[in-house]
Amino acid sequence: MTTIRHHLTDDLIMGYSAGTLPEAVNLIIASHVSLCDDCRAAVEAHDALGGAVLDTTKAETLDDGCLDATLAMIRAMNAPAPRDIKVPQDPVAPAPLLDYIGGSLDAVKWRPVGMGVKQAILKTSPDATARLLYIPAGTAMPDHGHRGLELTLVLQGAFQDDEGYFARGDIEIADADLQHTPVADISQDCICLAVTDAPLRLKGLARLAQPFLNI
Amino acid sequence: MFGATEPLDTRDATPIAAPAINGHVRGDDRDKAKPVSAGTADDSGPDWAAVLIRIRDHRDEASFVALFRHFAPRVKAFLMRSGADAAQAEECVQDVMATVWQKAAQFDPARASAATWIFTIARNRRIDALRKQKRPEPEDLPWGPEAEPDQEDRLGLQQETEHLEEALASLPAKQRELIEKAYFGDLTHSEIAEATGLPLGTIKSRIRLALQRLRHAMDRK
Numbered sequence: 001m002t003t004i005r006h007h008l009t010d011d012l013i014m015g016y017s018a019g020t021l022p023e024a025v026n027l028i029i030a031s032h033v034s035l036c037d038d039c040r041a042a043v044e045a046h047d048a049l050g051g052a053v054l055d056t057t058k059a060e061t062l063d064d065g066c067l068d069a070t071l072a073m074i075r076a077m078n079a080p081a082p083r084d085i086k087v088p089q090d091p092v093a094p095a096p097l098l099d100y101i102g103g104s105l106d107a108v109k110w111r112p113v114g115m116g117v118k119q120a121i122l123k124t125s126p127d128a129t130a131r132l133l134y135i136p137a138g139t140a141m142p143d144h145g146h147r148g149l150e151l152t153l154v155l156q157g158a159f160q161d162d163e164g165y166f167a168r169g170d171i172e173i174a175d176a177d178l179q180h181t182p183v184a185d186i187s188q189d190c191i192c193l194a195v196t197d198a199p200l201r202l203k204g205l206a207r208l209a210q211p212f213l214n215i
Numbered sequence: 216m217f218g219a220t221e222p223l224d225t226r227d228a229t230p231i232a233a234p235a236i237n238g239h240v241r242g243d244d245r246d247k248a249k250p251v252s253a254g255t256a257d258d259s260g261p262d263w264a265a266v267l268i269r270i271r272d273h274r275d276e277a278s279f280v281a282l283f284r285h286f287a288p289r290v291k292a293f294l295m296r297s298g299a300d301a302a303q304a305e306e307c308v309q310d311v312m313a314t315v316w317q318k319a320a321q322f323d324p325a326r327a328s329a330a331t332w333i334f335t336i337a338r339n340r341r342i343d344a345l346r347k348q349k350r351p352e353p354e355d356l357p358w359g360p361e362a363e364p365d366q367e368d369r370l371g372l373q374q375e376t377e378h379l380e381e382a383l384a385s386l387p388a389k390q391r392e393l394i395e396k397a398y399f400g401d402l403t404h405s406e407i408a409e410a411t412g413l414p415l416g417t418i419k420s421r422i423r424l425a426l427q428r429l430r431h432a433m434d435r436k
Contacts, residue, residue, distance in 0.1 A: 010408075010411040010412065011404065011407050011408040011411055014397060014407050014410065014411050015404055015407050017338075017398075018338070018397045018398050018400060018402075018407065019338040019339070019341060019342050019350065019400060020397070020400050020402065020403075020404070020407070021404065023348045023349060023350070023351070026350055026351050027351040029351075030351040030352055030353045031351070031353075033353040034353045034354035037423065037426045037427070037430070038423065040353060040356075040422075040426060041419045041420075041422040041423040041426055042415075042419055043353075044326055044327065044331075044419075044422045045415040045418045045419040045422055046415065047327065047331050047334060047335050048327065048328065048331045048375075048376055048379055048415070048418050049379065049383070049394065049398070049413060049415065050331065050334040050335070050338065050398045051327070051328055051330035051331030051332070051333070051334040051335075051376065052330065052331075052376070052379050052380040052383045053293075053334070053383070053394065053395050053398040053399075054286075054289055054290070054293050054330055054333065054334040054337065054398075055289065055330040055380060056380060056383065056384065057289055057292045057293055057296065057395070058292060059288035059289050059291075059292055060288050060289075060291040060292040060295060060301075060304070061288065062287055062288055062291060062305065062308065063305050066287065066305060066308060066309060067280065067283055067284075067287070069309050070283065070287075070308075070309045070312045070313055071276070071279075071280075073309060073313040074276075074279065074313050074316040074317070077313065077316065077317055079274075094353075094354050095353075095354035095355070096351035096352060096353060096354065097351075099351070100351075125346075125348050
């Protein structure tokens with residue numbers, strides 16, 4: 001695994017483990033965790049906390065017949081598939097993302113949004129938005145701030161902004177205070193998964209185009 | 216990431232001593248070495264990870280019934296405190312426990328206790344049933360027979376989990392309730408930030424090591 005320098009925050013890890021985040025945010029976290037064993041260990045440690053909560057909670061009485069009904073269910077089940085080590089199916093898109101883009105990056109229906117930048121909005125629950133961004137090498141994204149949270153995970157190439165340099169596997173967590181202008185690295189076209197929990201605020205002319213770009 | 220949490224972690228940080236069972240008992244032999252009814256060294260009750268492994272390897276219904284009697288009432292409580300009504304919770308309990316049976320092969324005792332693993336299944340069922348959402352999961356990191364976690368890793372993780380339960384129980388009531396609310400899905404994202412900062416550093420390091428071994432095993436393939 002490559003060295004990842006920009007990780008998830010504790011509140012996002014706990015929210016993912018507790019299961020209270022919007023689907024789009026879960027998607028970007030699951031994608032980052034697929035590439036980052038540090039954050040995977042942190043998520044699983046938080047799951048252990050959830051297990052401790054479950055185990056120490058005051059038990060409820062089950063209805064009569066709950067066990068029998070469950071035994072009937074498992075007896076009717078087919079034998080489970082044996083364990084199997086799968087190799088990653090796509091060099092760029094982690095497995096959880098593949099489920100949202102029809103199994104391959106080639107299947108993505110990109111739409112141009114200007115300056116060579118392309119995007120594809122993924123279908124998730126409406127409480128947050130996930131989009132794939134394709135930014136040609138060396139291109140600057142519009143200067144923008146956010147009303148809410150913006151998470152950006154690099155899948156290919158890299159970008160630079162005031163917060164630092166972000167390469168494959170790195171996740172940038174930008175809150176409402178950050179106004180930034182990400183620029184894609186010159187060496188390779190950049191592909192990112194970006195998630196926002198509120199519409200972006202664009203500066204200047206791009207703001208007029210916002211309703212059409214749906215960004 | 217968990218640096219700020221260390222002062223809370225007052226436990227002795229010496230490595231966990233090897234268990235009474237010597238050597239690296241593997242596969243089926245290990246199950247025979249640990250009968251279902253046997254308690255662990257202390258009085259913390261049955262070794263549920265061993266029970267799950269019997270279900271995994273032998274499709275043992277008696278083990279499943281024992282596991283069900285302990286966890287199903289807790290899963291029901293978890294679901295009801297997460298906002299399900301009694302009838303809904305009862306139905307979900309059956310799904311959750313049947314999933315435990317069906318997916319037992321995915322249980323990795325070097326990375327999760329039985330309670331942890333069952334929690335993740337119950338949580339996912341809750342997201343599915345109550346919020347009507349899919350939950351994206353990380354790329355699977357399954358382990359083949361060669362990478363079977365050794366006894367020391369497994370017991371180390373289980374012991375760490377017990378320490379975590381003790382740490383949770385010894386927290387001030389207000390902080391403990393905050394964490395419980397977080398896992399019952401009762402906190403907003405900004406409230407969750409207040410519930411973070413727990414002593415998870417040691418358990419995280421253990422899981423990190425287990426992941427490293429898995430990666431090595433996968434690289435050898």
